[in-house]
Amino acid sequence: MSSPTITRTGSSHRIGESAPRPDGIPKARGEFAFSSDLWAERMLWGATLRSPHPSARILSIDISAALAMPGVATVLTAEDVPGLSSFGLEHADQPVLASDVVRYQGEAIALVAADHPDTARKAVAAIRVEYETMAPLSDPRIALDATPIHPEGNLVRHLVIRHGDLDVEGEVQVEGSYEIGMQDQAFLGPESGMAIPTEDGGVELMISTQWLHVDRDQVAACLDLPVDKVHLTLAGVGGAFGAREDVSMQVHLCMLALRTGRPVKMVYSREESFFGHVHRHPAQLWYRHHADRNGRIVKVECRLLFDGGAYRSSSAAVIANAACFSMGPYLVPNAHVDATVVRTNNPTCGAMRGFGAVQTCFAHEAQMDKLADALGMDRIELRLLNALEPGHELITGQVITGTAPVAEVIRTLAAHPLPPAPDSITDSRLLPGGTGRTTDYSDVKRGIGFAVGFKNLCFSEGFDDFSTARVRVDGGIATVKCACAEVGQGFVTLAQQITTEILGVERVDLAPADTSIGSAGSTSASRQTWMSGGAVHAAATAVRDTLIARVARDEGVDITVLELVDGVVRSLDGTINISIVELTTAEPVEEEIEFHHAPTDELDENGQGNAHVSFAFSAHRAVTDVDPELGLVRLVDIATSQEVGRVLNPLQLTGQLEGGTAQGIGLALMEEIIVDESRVRNPSFTDYLIPTMLDLPDLQIAAIIEEPEPGAPFGAKGVGEAPTISSTPAVVAALRNATGLALTRVPVRPEHIALSADHLDD
Amino acid sequence: MSDLVSYRLNVNGQDRTVADGRLGESLLYVLRERLGLAGAKNACEQGECGSCSVMVDDELVCSCLVLAASAEGRDIRTIESLAPEGELSYVQQAFVDAGAVQCGFCTPGLIVSVHDLLERQPDATDIEVREALSGNLCRCTGYGRILEAVRIAAAERLADGSESRA
Numbered sequence: 001m002s003s004p005t006i007t008r009t010g011s012s013h014r015i016g017e018s019a020p021r022p023d024g025i026p027k028a029r030g031e032f033a034f035s036s037d038l039w040a041e042r043m044l045w046g047a048t049l050r051s052p053h054p055s056a057r058i059l060s061i062d063i064s065a066a067l068a069m070p071g072v073a074t075v076l077t078a079e080d081v082p083g084l085s086s087f088g089l090e091h092a093d094q095p096v097l098a099s100d101v102v103r104y105q106g107e108a109i110a111l112v113a114a115d116h117p118d119t120a121r122k123a124v125a126a127i128r129v130e131y132e133t134m135a136p137l138s139d140p141r142i143a144l145d146a147t148p149i150h151p152e153g154n155l156v157r158h159l160v161i162r163h164g165d166l167d168v169e170g171e172v173q174v175e176g177s178y179e180i181g182m183q184d185q186a187f188l189g190p191e192s193g194m195a196i197p198t199e200d201g202g203v204e205l206m207i208s209t210q211w212l213h214v215d216r217d218q219v220a221a222c223l224d225l226p227v228d229k230v231h232l233t234l235a236g237v238g239g240a241f242g243a244r245e246d247v248s249m250q251v252h253l254c255m256l257a258l259r260t261g262r263p264v265k266m267v268y269s270r271e272e273s274f275f276g277h278v279h280r281h282p283a284q285l286w287y288r289h290h291a292d293r294n295g296r297i298v299k300v301e302c303r304l305l306f307d308g309g310a311y312r313s314s315s316a317a318v319i320a321n322a323a324c325f326s327m328g329p330y331l332v333p334n335a336h337v338d339a340t341v342v343r344t345n346n347p348t349c350g351a352m353r354g355f356g357a358v359q360t361c362f363a364h365e366a367q368m369d370k371l372a373d374a375l376g377m378d379r380i381e382l383r384l385l386n387a388l389e390p391g392h393e394l395i396t397g398q399v400i401t402g403t404a405p406v407a408e409v410i411r412t413l414a415a416h417p418l419p420p421a422p423d424s425i426t427d428s429r430l431l432p433g434g435t436g437r438t439t440d441y442s443d444v445k446r447g448i449g450f451a452v453g454f455k456n457l458c459f460s461e462g463f464d465d466f467s468t469a470r471v472r473v474d475g476g477i478a479t480v481k482c483a484c485a486e487v488g489q490g491f492v493t494l495a496q497q498i499t500t501e502i503l504g505v506e507r508v509d510l511a512p513a514d515t516s517i518g519s520a521g522s523t524s525a526s527r528q529t530w531m532s533g534g535a536v537h538a539a540a541t542a543v544r545d546t547l548i549a550r551v552a553r554d555e556g557v558d559i560t561v562l563e564l565v566d567g568v569v570r571s572l573d574g575t576i577n578i579s580i581v582e583l584t585t586a587e588p589v590e591e592e593i594e595f596h597h598a599p600t601d602e603l604d605e606n607g608q609g610n611a612h613v614s615f616a617f618s619a620h621r622a623v624t625d626v627d628p629e630l631g632l633v634r635l636v637d638i639a640t641s642q643e644v645g646r647v648l649n650p651l652q653l654t655g656q657l658e659g660g661t662a663q664g665i666g667l668a669l670m671e672e673i674i675v676d677e678s679r680v681r682n683p684s685f686t687d688y689l690i691p692t693m694l695d696l697p698d699l700q701i702a703a704i705i706e707e708p709e710p711g712a713p714f715g716a717k718g719v720g721e722a723p724t725i726s727s728t729p730a731v732v733a734a735l736r737n738a739t740g741l742a743l744t745r746v747p748v749r750p751e752h753i754a755l756s757a758d759h760l761d762d
Numbered sequence: 763m764s765d766l767v768s769y770r771l772n773v774n775g776q777d778r779t780v781a782d783g784r785l786g787e788s789l790l791y792v793l794r795e796r797l798g799l800a801g802a803k804n805a806c807e808q809g810e811c812g813s814c815s816v817m818v819d820d821e822l823v824c825s826c827l828v829l830a831a832s833a834e835g836r837d838i839r840t841i842e843s844l845a846p847e848g849e850l851s852y853v854q855q856a857f858v859d860a861g862a863v864q865c866g867f868c869t870p871g872l873i874v875s876v877h878d879l880l881e882r883q884p885d886a887t888d889i890e891v892r893e894a895l896s897g898n899l900c901r902c903t904g905y906g907r908i909l910e911a912v913r914i915a916a917a918e919r920l921a922d923g924s925e926s927r928a
């Protein structure tokens with residue numbers, strides 16, 4: 001792709017420019033403090049005892065040997081939890097520390113604080129727990145008939161969408177079953193943080209998270225402290241992708257710090273990280289598409305079964321998303337969706353980039369290809385014929401009132417030139433299998449795949465979604481305060497750009513993100529550009545209005561004749577010219593705004609309702625080379641078109657598209673937490689593979705479609721998730737195209753290709 | 763606890779004393795927790811991600827796999843040595859300019875690796891760069907801007923004709 005314009009220097013960048021990240025230089029110098037870099041005088045190291053069993057009764061816990069070890073400051077169990085014994089993102093159903101039963105492998109049972117991480121680890125190993133193991137509930141298909149593994153039962157949520165005439169039949173019908181493996185977010189910065197007891201009996205927690213306030217509320221409840229005694233500050237976050245939306249060590253760290261009266265630091269190892277956070281839901285999906293002879297979709301039926309694992313996390317919202325976006329970005333007049341998420345003894349699943357829409361996109365795009373083939377129609381033409389448009393009704397009965405340039409997304413991508421097919425490739429790095437030199441190019445088959453997807457932006461289903469921001473200008477320098485969690489996505493850059501755009505100041509500083517201001521909501525659901533961007537926009541606008549009002553009062557003119565341009569309040573006739581520096585040196589201005597998006601509704605018993613505020617659409621086209629006999633694959637080319645509302649920072653947008661696409665490719669080709677009888681078999685980067693630089697070609701950006709979204713600040717849509725959704729099905733469609741195999745499961749492994757008897761035409 | 767040892771490490775040209783260290787501590791741990799050099803990162807601590815990359819006697823190593831005490835007497839260079847206070851090396855500058863930094867957790871390790879690569883192979887092709895850096899995982903960027911940063915840095919290095927750059 002062509003490189004975005006790079007801006008090397010300068011401090012004031014406006015909307016639409018490739019402003020550099022304010023934290024880019026410290027990060028490049030290795031000086032940026034991540035949560036694992038925290039250090040304090042007299043600090044102790046925390047460690048966690050985790051269950052080796054996915055399902056067991058705890059008969060006894062003996063901490064005496066651990067407690068007696070030199071260097072061990074404390075050992076804590078469930079008895080030591082001061083307040084509420086459970087926590088949870090939407091609903092407190094997970095014990096802070098297990099005391100009677102464990103429901104997944106890796107569930108936390110006891111905590112240690114010691115003078116050295118090694119002492120802490122040894123003390124953890126010295127804790128004696130007697131278990132009575134039970135057969136785990138491993139198969140989500142039998143969960144509803146099985147003995148409940150939790151007092152709240154094994155059903156987390158069952159959701160039905162009934163839309164239109166469910167009796168209508170299409171002349172052409174295609175059916176398919178699909179399966180998605182469990183994906184890990186695999187952020188690089190391990191879970192880590194530090195808690196420090198405060199003089200007022202409270203606690204200060206520095207933590208990498210996606211949502212400070214929801215953590216704070218859970219921590220306070222479990223510690224039995226008022227929220228004003230629990231102060232959270234965002235520590236440097238090494239990526240998130242959904243895995244930091246749930247509490248991991250937050251309560252544990254605070255318990256250890258309060259008990260010992262000393263700062264306590266904890267860092268999960270990579271292995272522990274696999275057990276310490278939720279994953280993307282594995283899913284089983286069945287679809288039947290009905291169309292008329294001309295290719296118009298008449299009806300779609302589907303059944304979705306998601307494995308939520310041991311605890312609820314955000315499963316209820318994930319399944320709603322999966323159901324709402326189960327059709328893909330197509331007009332479906334009649335639909336019947338039956339969606340269920342259940343509890344099992346498998347690892348807990350929750351938020352991951354794409355949030356339910358990734359799973360269904362894999363299935364509906366495979367179905368669209370099948371349908372096109374059954375109709376004898378071009379696959380792109382079928383998608384164009386059925387593409388959603390503004391004014392169309394979704395299967396939830398919601399009419400799209402915002403932008404939905406689906407056809408343009410499809411057309412621009414389809415028009416993008418394909419890579420040449422060379423006569424020979426001898427460099428093994430460019431062949432399936434790579435440097436092992438296992439494949440001969442003469443055996444290689446090339447395939448092309450295309451996929452389109454969409455999902456919601458911001459929180460849905462009637463949730464009152466808001467963010468809070470404060471902008472202060474003093475001596476011409478603006479300071480933005482917002483609790484928005486910067487996890488790498490670049491909100492810090494946008495906050496500066498938005499403030500500069502509105503106030504024309506030369507310098508925008510960012511105050512630390514903490515709980516001393518109101519909530520910013522989660523860095524998830526592609527929502528922070530809209531929500532915290534919107535809050536900063538509103539606060540900066542309020543500052544501007546205050547300045548204009550002040551000048552109007554002082555100069556005795558009407559506010560309507562004044563404007564703030566390039567940092568100067570001036571009158572339309574040019575007689576008044578006062579700089580923001582002068583104005584705010586005399587008297588600083590500060591405004592704080594809580595910004596809400598338009599309200600949404602809950603879904604009714606038929607899954608109908610205006611549940612979502614906005615949608616983002618994406619498409620990918622993949623070209624793969626496959627050695628069908630060896631099952632080896634090389635992704636040759638990946639191209640995308642995205643609609644984004646409006647580009648706020650081209651360079652950061654490119655980064656989101658490339659990074660999001662890469663995670664979707666990972667799910668297609670290699671990424672899966674292997675769970676066998678509810679036990680994780682590959683909790684390491686040796687065995688859980690994520691794409692390396694050698695696995696990925698340059699992303700070709702065919703088009704960025706800008707149609708400003710009504711109601712969104714600057715018309716910009718969030719771009720965090722959409723790129724992840726359609727890349728997985730595009731890659732697998734290319735593999736099907738190359739091999740003729742059905743390939744109904746991701747990730748596709750070599751044996752699925754090499755050993756499959758499962759041909760599409762069978 | 764037993765097995766406490768004291769030894770000296772030469773880090774970034776400075777003689778540093780490690781007092782009462784434990785024998786099993788990795789070079790990564792000692793740099794980060796005992797010597798206050800937290801630039802090398804700890805994404806896996808088992809040699810799979812490259813986030814802990816440092817140079818030992820001009821050789822690129824994963825510091826999580828090196829026993830700290832075994833590095834006594836060797837020349838250890840970390841990300842902190844690449845540019846004077848307040849400045850950026852040409853590779854660091856290229857990473858910032860190209861948008862190669864998102865969360866930044868992989869960044870110090872990658873920058874150390876890119877310096878090493880361009881020292882050895884200033885004219886590396888794209889596929890050679892990809893191969894050379896395939897031991898450095900990044901989860902945020904999809905590597906596109908990182909490759910671009912390497913291209914920029916390589917061009918800068920060539921244009922400057924300086925072999926002795928930081």
Ligand code: FES
Pocket residue numbers: 803804805806807808809810811812813814815824825826827
């Ligand atoms: S931390 Fe050393 S290779 Fe990952």
Ligand code: FES
Pocket residue numbers: 188238239488862863864865866867868869899900901902903
């Ligand atoms: S920038 Fe986050 S891991 Fe590379």
